[in-house]
Amino acid sequence: MIDPHDLPEQHDREHHIVSPRIYLTIVLALLVLTATTVGASYIDLGVLNPIIALAIAAFKMMLVVLFFMHVKYSTKLTKLTVGAGLFTFLVLIGMTLSDYFTRAWGRW
Amino acid sequence: MSDSTAIAHGADSGAHHEHPPYQRHHFETIAQQNDATNFAMWLFLLTEIMFFGGLFTAYLIYRNWYYPAFVEASHQLQIFWGTANTAVLITSSFTMAMGVWSAEMRKKGALVLCLVLTFVLGLVFLGIKTIEYKEKWEKHHVPGLNFSVQSFVNPQSDPEVYNEYHDKPLSLDMARHTELYFFLYFAMTGMHALHMIIGIAILGFMIFRAQAGAYTTGHVTFVENFGLYWHFVDIIWIYLFPLLYLISRHQ
Amino acid sequence: MSDTIVVLPDQTTARIPKMNYLSKEKGILSWLLTGDHKRIAMLYLVSISFFFFIGGSLAGLIRLELLTPQSDLMATDTYNKVFSMHGIIMIFFFLVPSVPATIGNFLMPMMIGAKDLALPKINLLSWYLYMAAGMLALYTMMAGGVDTGWTFTTPLSTHYVNTHVLTTGMAVFIAGFSSIFTGLNFIVTIHKMRCPGMTWFRLPLFVWSNYAASILMVLGTPVLAIAIVLVALERTIGIGIFDPTKGGDPLLFQHLFWFYSHPAVYIMILPGMGVVSEVISTFSRKRVFGYTAVAFSSVAIAVFGFFVWAHHMFIMGISNYAMLIFSLLTMLVAVPSAIKIFNWAFTLYKGSITFETPMLYAFGFMGLFTIGGLTGVFLGASGTDIHLTETYFIVAHFHFVMVGGMLMAFLAGLHFWWPKMTGRMYPEKISQLAAVVTFIGFNFTFFPQFILGTLGMPRRYASYPPEFQVLNVFSTAGASILGVGYLLPVLYLVWSLKYGEIAGDNPWQATGLEWQVQSPPLTENFPEIPIMDHEAYDYDWLERQKEKEVASVG
Numbered sequence: 001m002i003d004p005h006d007l008p009e010q011h012d013r014e015h016h017i018v019s020p021r022i023y024l025t026i027v028l029a030l031l032v033l034t035a036t037t038v039g040a041s042y043i044d045l046g047v048l049n050p051i052i053a054l055a056i057a058a059f060k061m062m063l064v065v066l067f068f069m070h071v072k073y074s075t076k077l078t079k080l081t082v083g084a085g086l087f088t089f090l091v092l093i094g095m096t097l098s099d100y101f102t103r104a105w106g107r108w
Numbered sequence: 109m110s111d112s113t114a115i116a117h118g119a120d121s122g123a124h125h126e127h128p129p130y131q132r133h134h135f136e137t138i139a140q141q142n143d144a145t146n147f148a149m150w151l152f153l154l155t156e157i158m159f160f161g162g163l164f165t166a167y168l169i170y171r172n173w174y175y176p177a178f179v180e181a182s183h184q185l186q187i188f189w190g191t192a193n194t195a196v197l198i199t200s201s202f203t204m205a206m207g208v209w210s211a212e213m214r215k216k217g218a219l220v221l222c223l224v225l226t227f228v229l230g231l232v233f234l235g236i237k238t239i240e241y242k243e244k245w246e247k248h249h250v251p252g253l254n255f256s257v258q259s260f261v262n263p264q265s266d267p268e269v270y271n272e273y274h275d276k277p278l279s280l281d282m283a284r285h286t287e288l289y290f291f292l293y294f295a296m297t298g299m300h301a302l303h304m305i306i307g308i309a310i311l312g313f314m315i316f317r318a319q320a321g322a323y324t325t326g327h328v329t330f331v332e333n334f335g336l337y338w339h340f341v342d343i344i345w346i347y348l349f350p351l352l353y354l355i356s357r358h359q
Numbered sequence: 360m361s362d363t364i365v366v367l368p369d370q371t372t373a374r375i376p377k378m379n380y381l382s383k384e385k386g387i388l389s390w391l392l393t394g395d396h397k398r399i400a401m402l403y404l405v406s407i408s409f410f411f412f413i414g415g416s417l418a419g420l421i422r423l424e425l426l427t428p429q430s431d432l433m434a435t436d437t438y439n440k441v442f443s444m445h446g447i448i449m450i451f452f453f454l455v456p457s458v459p460a461t462i463g464n465f466l467m468p469m470m471i472g473a474k475d476l477a478l479p480k481i482n483l484l485s486w487y488l489y490m491a492a493g494m495l496a497l498y499t500m501m502a503g504g505v506d507t508g509w510t511f512t513t514p515l516s517t518h519y520v521n522t523h524v525l526t527t528g529m530a531v532f533i534a535g536f537s538s539i540f541t542g543l544n545f546i547v548t549i550h551k552m553r554c555p556g557m558t559w560f561r562l563p564l565f566v567w568s569n570y571a572a573s574i575l576m577v578l579g580t581p582v583l584a585i586a587i588v589l590v591a592l593e594r595t596i597g598i599g600i601f602d603p604t605k606g607g608d609p610l611l612f613q614h615l616f617w618f619y620s621h622p623a624v625y626i627m628i629l630p631g632m633g634v635v636s637e638v639i640s641t642f643s644r645k646r647v648f649g650y651t652a653v654a655f656s657s658v659a660i661a662v663f664g665f666f667v668w669a670h671h672m673f674i675m676g677i678s679n680y681a682m683l684i685f686s687l688l689t690m691l692v693a694v695p696s697a698i699k700i701f702n703w704a705f706t707l708y709k710g711s712i713t714f715e716t717p718m719l720y721a722f723g724f725m726g727l728f729t730i731g732g733l734t735g736v737f738l739g740a741s742g743t744d745i746h747l748t749e750t751y752f753i754v755a756h757f758h759f760v761m762v763g764g765m766l767m768a769f770l771a772g773l774h775f776w777w778p779k780m781t782g783r784m785y786p787e788k789i790s791q792l793a794a795v796v797t798f799i800g801f802n803f804t805f806f807p808q809f810i811l812g813t814l815g816m817p818r819r820y821a822s823y824p825p826e827f828q829v830l831n832v833f834s835t836a837g838a839s840i841l842g843v844g845y846l847l848p849v850l851y852l853v854w855s856l857k858y859g860e861i862a863g864d865n866p867w868q869a870t871g872l873e874w875q876v877q878s879p880p881l882t883e884n885f886p887e888i889p890i891m892d893h894e895a896y897d898y899d900w901l902e903r904q905k906e907k908e909v910a911s912v913g
Contacts, residue, residue: 134475162585252596
């Protein structure tokens, strides 16, 4: 009889410990990006303003997700889970907005 | 390969696998238990993303419909407090991550320090939010309860904000839509603050347990999984800040 | 060739195993504080049956009112409350938890070779949340109920009614979390606790279906939660989010509500489809045709189910372009469901078919769900929907899929796994009779409603033009037959607990790990974690097992 402890599935989650140096780099990057996004909002870039603000926010989110939440060092399942969540979130927003944005287009 | 599904008595049915006291009996190994609880926390965070999703959807729709109202209403929020809060929360994420590291390295003192710092930063965040909310109440910008469009129909009646942004007066119709902005402001930051309060309460509990050495003997999953929750709350704020405070600050 | 596959142990010597999950601990606290997924499943079974009969009584009241064209049995306002509470109770307190929380809770860990779900305490919490929500809903009903329909459409629910929208909303909110925790538990368990050798493609299709439904529960239900919170805030504080006078859009509520409520219908049907896969395979003695297709179709239904919600809103004011997109996507979502029907049909082809009660219900499912599903495709075409929406055609459509489909599947599963859960067989003849009575009653009740819908009778109306009366009387007559069909199982299943034949481990000679252990099972399910070394629905393996047994005993 096979001992369940010896099976490969039990060992696939390596316990990778992220170093404080990486955490420090990330938190400094996040603070710099915060300052950047505040500064950018004072400059009139027209339609680029919201795009840049969201892009910076998205990048900050990726840093927190990948490093603080260890997703970069996690299993494929964890990455898939994060992806599934983001995808469903975007479907909710995107498809709802598809109604609102096209209402002004009139009949056909 | 034997045909039998070893349900009946295996050769070593008498031998018991050694397992740590905190391993629940329906799990075969502690690694399986840790994997399962970690995954469960991620799934819980998915439900949180979708819960906030409804509010973000509402925000995007109404910002698109009532952009001038949203711009002027957002000028009522002070960049100073918003940026400060963002920095506080990001730093608390750092201290939380360092807390997880301390637990993994079995450094009890460092862990307690990091948790205490996270706790304090969390309270600072809530304190700043209280200052902001109080100001909103005093200026009659709380929707449904004491809302007044005075600051938007006649921006010059509000010298602090007017001197900085020189907003044009809004028509009464558009001015009324600032109430929607403030509703979203209170709903989204309020929901966020509620999650912070719950997080801080759990942190308090964790500080006691950490001091007793519960997380520095190799069993770090509670700290790790709470860390995920805390970082998630940070991520929500990372989006709330530009969406609510930084709509347009150039004038 | 025998006309039944049932093999029971010799009744003169057979006994219920002394040590099982029911006898392990005694006393009410051992039930109320249990972590055992099987006991929690039984708690759920009793609770949902209770709510089913309340919802059913409300349905009875509806049909009584509709016997006559005038609103003479009750005031129209009361009628609005009756159909609203009927919908709320049936959907949130019966259909959504029905298969997952009872049969899924009980069987799924056993099917994957695990000792329990991943998070037993969360499982118990799930039941308590369900009970709290249910009690709150009942209280609200007695205090006067809501009359907005189960859909809480704004601005009616936020600005125009004085009924108990808040408390009912709160009950649904809490029930939603019960559902979320069940789904979360299932996903973690299926990913992390499969026994050695149990690969994804050796799982019973019942597990695949519950997995897909669980994904929907976890990702969809929170959006319902926020929709309810926003309705509550609009009603109490008047924030303006759904109020046109303040610039809000009532349609936003509907987007958020249906974003959950459409996947909710798949949450309701997918576990039932899982049951049908198991039953059809067992009673044709044949592996399910196209296992991979059926497994992937469950996931496809779950994924596509998120893209189609606005087909509930075609006439509500969405843009024409959105109508186009959602109509097209709705056509696509029907495909995976059809794939399942075809695969079940091909499973039956050249199988050794017998007609025990679970199989009768499964046949009922196949026919009635097909009709319900096809009418769903008619409604997905926006051009047709404009004429048929808010009529009895819709009512018939969803009752065909939910009652003709899901409820029949639930009964199939209940009968199929009853021997495993209780150790006793139900009485076959009366149960077959009940299945046939249900089928006949169902068709009499709901088929006329398709006709009524195409003739133009609106839904949610207590009174109607007199020319519709004949069909309504037919429908009510059918409902009384249906009621008998649903009452009988309660009576004989309870009877069987004491007087039913002893079932033994595997009365159906079915494959699946749950059938290889005693009935009722031990608390820990398996004395040792099994190792899975054969494919799902491997009837050859089962034959070899039996041969070995005979060889070793002899």
